[in-house]
Amino acid sequence: MILAEKIIQLRKQAGWSQEELAAKMNVSRQSVSKWEGTNSIPDLNKILMLAELFNVSTDYLLKDDVTRATTNTTDHEIKLTQVSLEQALNYVDSKIKAAKLTAKGVFLCICCVLPMFALLALTNAQQLNLTSDVAAPIGIVLLLVMISFGVSYFIKSNQYKQNFKLIENGEFELAYGVHSIFTEKLQTFRPTYNLRLSISIAMFMFSFVPLLFSNILYSGSSIILLMIMVMMLIIASGVYLLIPVTTKFDAYNLILNEGVLHADKSERNKRAEKLAAFYWPLIVAIYLGWSLWTMDWGTTWIIWPVSGVLFAALVGLMELFKQESH
Numbered sequence: 001m002i003l004a005e006k007i008i009q010l011r012k013q014a015g016w017s018q019e020e021l022a023a024k025m026n027v028s029r030q031s032v033s034k035w036e037g038t039n040s041i042p043d044l045n046k047i048l049m050l051a052e053l054f055n056v057s058t059d060y061l062l063k064d065d066v067t068r069a070t071t072n073t074t075d076h077e078i079k080l081t082q083v084s085l086e087q088a089l090n091y092v093d094s095k096i097k098a099a100k101l102t103a104k105g106v107f108l109c110i111c112c113v114l115p116m117f118a119l120l121a122l123t124n125a126q127q128l129n130l131t132s133d134v135a136a137p138i139g140i141v142l143l144l145v146m147i148s149f150g151v152s153y154f155i156k157s158n159q160y161k162q163n164f165k166l167i168e169n170g171e172f173e174l175a176y177g178v179h180s181i182f183t184e185k186l187q188t189f190r191p192t193y194n195l196r197l198s199i200s201i202a203m204f205m206f207s208f209v210p211l212l213f214s215n216i217l218y219s220g221s222s223i224i225l226l227m228i229m230v231m232m233l234i235i236a237s238g239v240y241l242l243i244p245v246t247t248k249f250d251a252y253n254l255i256l257n258e259g260v261l262h263a264d265k266s267e268r269n270k271r272a273e274k275l276a277a278f279y280w281p282l283i284v285a286i287y288l289g290w291s292l293w294t295m296d297w298g299t300t301w302i303i304w305p306v307s308g309v310l311f312a313a314l315v316g317l318m319e320l321f322k323q324e325s326h
Contacts, residue, residue, distance in 0.1 A: 004038045005176055006061055010054040011036075012173055017258070025049055033256075037180030081172045083255070088178055092251045094163035099247035103240045105153030108146045110236035114229050115142035121225035172258055179256060186252040196245040203238035207231045208305065279314070283307045 001009075011021050011032075018036070022029045025046065034040040042050065051058045083091075116139020123135045130138075166172070174182075214227040287303045294300065 002038070003041065003061055004036050007032075007050065008036050008173070008176070010050075010056065014054065017171075024053060033179060033183060037177070037183065039180060081166065081169075082175055083166065083172050083178065084175045085178045085181060087166060088174070088182065088255050090163055091167045091255070092248065094160040095247050095251045096244060098157040098160040099244040101153045101157040103243040105150040105157070106243065107236045107240045108150035108153070110232060110239065112143045112146040112150070113139075114232060115139050115146070117225045117229045117232075121222045121229075124225070125222040167254060174255070174258060182252055182255050186249075186256065189248065189252065193245050193249045196241055200238040200242040203234050203241075207234040207238070279307075279311055 011018070014021075016024075018032045019029050022032045025032070027046070031040070031042075035042055047058055047061055051061055116136065119130070119135040119139045123130050208231055210230045211224070211227040214223050218224070283303065287300060290300050290303070
């Protein structure tokens with residue numbers, strides 16, 4: 001057994017994460033990761049500190065043929081599930097496939113109002129032999145059809161959940177060499193993540209610009225409806241671009257952190273998902289009811305940016321109350 005394997009084994013027996021060992025050794029987590037990934041070797045002083053910290057001899061740490069360590073304390077080995085390279089790669093692949101299905105579903109749900117807007121815009125421009133009283137119900141039917149397809153994608157994504165259990169059920173340990181491989185993968189992927197994240201944020205920030213200029217330059221309701229369609233399409237495209245890339249980035253980090261601190265994050269995500277499941281359908285219902293009642297589509301669009309800010313505020317408020325309750 002080589003030094004890297006012994007450090008991993010002793011750390012797991014002590015029940016420490018890489019961050020905790022790094023703190024005790026007064027080094028960075030990256031240093032511990034490099035030791036365990038055979039990318040570097042601790043110097044003599046660090047070897048002595050490791051021996052004292054784990055209560056083992058330096059011979060045990062330095063000599064590959066010494067495979068048993070004698071300690072003066074009782075070992076409290078924490079049995080963790082070991083994740084192989086194949087299992088880790090399968091997890092990331094499954095997460096990406098599920099994220100792509102989810103992204104399609106979200107895209108369709110956001111764009112579900114576009115057919116109704118298009119019909120109303122064409123009706124106002126007298127391009128169709130339809131009145132708004134007829135165009136609106138047709139648009140609602142198409143809206144429900146698109147939502148149905150979106151929900152079907154959400155349901156399809158559940159087929160991959162079985163592949164998530166091994167990684168997402170709590171802390172685990174990586175097989176030898178897996179950490180260094182995924183560290184390299186994350187570093188390679190990070191520029192792509194940063195680029196797509198920046199593009200998505202820019203799309204969200206500037207999505208209202210076409211609508212803003214149309215309100216300034218034009219007064220026709222048909223033009224405003226078309227610009228609302230453009231705004232919704234830009235937002236939907238930004239979300240479609242964002243979901244897979246953030247999912248892959250989070251999957252890499254979860255594997256490298258070996259499930260540490262994942263439980264708290266998972267609980268936060270579940271609370272946000274429960275709120276979203278109630279909140280956004282309610283917002284859609286309010287938006288459609290208000291718009292169809294007033295037929296003032298050029299004004300009612302304001303509910304979307306307001307709702308987005310309010311949702312973020314509600315999630316933050318939930319976390320604040322949760323912290324105060326502890």
